[in-house]
Each structure stands twice: as structure tokens, then as C-alpha cells.
Amino acid sequence: MTGSEPVDVDPVDVEPAPAAPAASARRRVGLPITLGVAALVVLLDQLTKNWAINALSDGRARHVIWTLQWNLTFNSGMAFSRGQGVGLYIGAVALVVVVMLIVASRKSQDRRSTIALGLIIGGALGNLVDRLFRGSGWLHGHVIDFIDMRWWPVFNVADMGVSIGGVLMVLFALFESRPARS
Numbered sequence: 001m002t003g004s005e006p007v008d009v010d011p012v013d014v015e016p017a018p019a020a021p022a023a024s025a026r027r028r029v030g031l032p033i034t035l036g037v038a039a040l041v042v043l044l045d046q047l048t049k050n051w052a053i054n055a056l057s058d059g060r061a062r063h064v065i066w067t068l069q070w071n072l073t074f075n076s077g078m079a080f081s082r083g084q085g086v087g088l089y090i091g092a093v094a095l096v097v098v099v100m101l102i103v104a105s106r107k108s109q110d111r112r113s114t115i116a117l118g119l120i121i122g123g124a125l126g127n128l129v130d131r132l133f134r135g136s137g138w139l140h141g142h143v144i145d146f147i148d149m150r151w152w153p154v155f156n157v158a159d160m161g162v163s164i165g166g167v168l169m170v171l172f173a174l175f176e177s178r179p180a181r182s
Contacts, residue, residue, distance in 0.1 A: 034105035034118040041122025045157040046129060052146035052156075067150045074142035075154075088140065091131040094124045112172050119165030126158030 056062065056072035063069050077090070098121055105117045127143045135141025145154040 030108040030111075030114045031102070031106045033111065033114040034102070034108075034121065037115050037118025038122035038125060041119060041158065041161040042126045042129065045122070045126030045161070048157050049126075049130070049144040049146070052144060056146060061148065069148045069150065070146050071148035071154055073145045073148075073154045075145050076142045091128055094128050094131075098124050098128070110172070113169065116165045116168035116172065119161040119168070121165075123158040123161030123163075123165065126156070126161065 052070065052072050056070055059072070061069045061071040101117050101121050101124075105114055105121075108114050108117065130143040131141045133141060134144065143156070143158075145156050145159070147156060147160075148154045
């Protein structure tokens, strides 16, 4: 053979190129991380809400430090106590958003984004659990809020998860879209 002659290769003898294991492994990691973070947020949220119901049911606020106090409230609306009485619709929308975010997390290859998505999903699920199980009927429950800064609406751990996750997603998007300096 001189190098310019065609080589006859039997297709059975040719091994396919191995798949890129790093890319597929990263893809598989997104959903478990997201669901793990979400489960942790739901657990912390429900534990603290149960504590609040047991410790603060007498109606008295408990001073903690500076302007922070524990103050048990029941919110039938959405953020900042807006939309009182439309919990059924808020719960339905939250459920759709959670499903969409879970689907999005399956496609995410960025670990930071999967954590932020987990915070948002966990927060949405934490408040959805209240709407499902803390009321007179399915999706007619009230969200338990108890963290009161006195200069901000009363909130809970689930609200913190949604807020922190949302801020992180915005920050990641801002810093990721910056052009690289040479």
C-alpha cells in the first residue's frame, strides 16, 4: 500500500466512537441535584412552620433581634398578602410552574442553575403543601408565615427559597452573558 489506495474496511470491525461520558453524566446530575435541594427546602419549610404553629399559636409576637420577630400569620393570597381568596388559582399555577421547572432542570447542565431551580421548586412546593393540607379543602389552605422583620411583609422559609433561587438565576444569567475579557 502506498497510502493513496482505498482501504477496504469491514463495517463489523469498526467500533463506534464512545459517547462523551462527561456530558451525559452532567445531564443526569441536574435533576437529582434539583430535586435534592427542593426536598431540603420543603423539609426545612414544613419543620419551621410546624414549630411556628406550636410555639406561636397564642397570638403573641416574639422578639428575636433588632427588628426581627416571630409572628404567626396565615396568608390565603400570594406574595405580600395580595390576591386574598384566590388560593385555588395560585396553587394551580404553582403546580404548573413546578412541573415546568422540573422539566427545565432535566435539561440544565449548569450545577449552579440546578441548585437555584431546586430552591425555587422547593419554595413553591413548600407553600403548595400548605395550600393542599392546611385548610378546609383541597387548595383552600392558608400559607403559614412567621418571619417578621416589621418593615417587610411576613414570610417563611419557602418564600426565602423562591426569592433566593430567583435572585441567583438572574445573577447567573447576567454574569454568564458577559463577554470574556482578553
